[in-house]
Amino acid sequence: MSELFRPRRSVLYMPGSNARALEKSKTLDADALILDLEDAVAPEEKDLAREQVVEAVKSGEYGDRELIIRINPAGTPWATADLEAAIEAGPDAVLVPKVNTAADIHQVGRKLAELHADAHVRMWAMMETPLAMLNAGEIAAAAASQYGRRLAALVMGTNDLAKDSRARLIAGRQPMLGWLSNTVVAARSYGLDIIDGVFNDLDDMEGFEAECAQGRDFGMDGKTLIHPRQLGPCNVVFAPPEEDIAWSRKVIAAFEEPENEGKGVIKIGGKMVELLHLEMARRTVHIAEAIAAKSAG
């Protein structure tokens, strides 16, 4: 699957210590799985979690689900062993938690290079500290540097952000809207994907769907999730709707008409359509086709 048009609608976390969740997620309709070694794992279970996660990733039993290992942060007793284990396992990406500055990305990127991690192993970065909000642009810009070039996605960590900023996690997320949109533009400035934070109330499906729609409207590619029941609605909200797909096909077909060859702007059904809309239409169709291929396979 092209990295450029990879659906990342639903990204499900699970504690690496939870063998049942690791097994169950082989059958779940998630675009990506985050096998966690960090905050969802108690200190006394870190070693067990690391072993289970390595075994799970190496099993090759997760189909086309993207596999991401969240390691513990630098300076903790587990950081080095986590990174070495991740390299041994060879996931699609290593998720770096508690990123504050671009230097945190460079540090992990340099270690991946020194330890000869396979070239396909990317980095994702947790955006969950007040410093990360201040430095979002420079963190995303690390993707253009020698040791940051594995960076592929930013992930909002709204629980830690609430803890460290003392902003409240409330319906509508008004206290966080500035951070969310600033991090979206930081990601887009450097060609990165961005995944929204988790919704903690498993019983409030209405609130969950509203937050998915909000994240989508802000430009997020998908949402991080904590339970299988959040997968279905999330996949629906973040997939291009049928009418957008139909319109996009119309735009592509119109620009392919001989009379429109070489034109930068045309009219379709009374609407002005420019080359930028053609680019958007192509992306919508590519993503829709990738989602359809996943469902078929």
Ligand SMILES: CC(C)(COP(=O)(O)OP(=O)(O)OC[C@H]1O[C@@H](n2cnc3c(N)ncnc32)[C@H](O)[C@@H]1OP(=O)(O)O)[C@@H](O)C(=O)NCCC(=O)NCCSC(=O)C[C@H](O)C(=O)O
């Ligand atoms: C929240 C949970 C602890 C609830 O667990 P549980 O009570 O066991 O749920 P259920 O009984 O309803 O589970 C039903 C079945 O689904 C499986 N299950 C549950 N959760 C997951 C999951 N995340 N992945 C895969 N499978 C899952 C159960 O095993 C049951 O299966 P079956 O036996 O077949 O019936 C639990 O959902 C959970 O641990 N969720 C993930 C928590 C987590 O990973 N948290 C860390 C990430 S959040 C975060 O840190 C974000 C960020 O850093 C920030 O700062 O914001």
Ligand SMILES: [Mg+2]
């Ligand atoms: Mg966190």
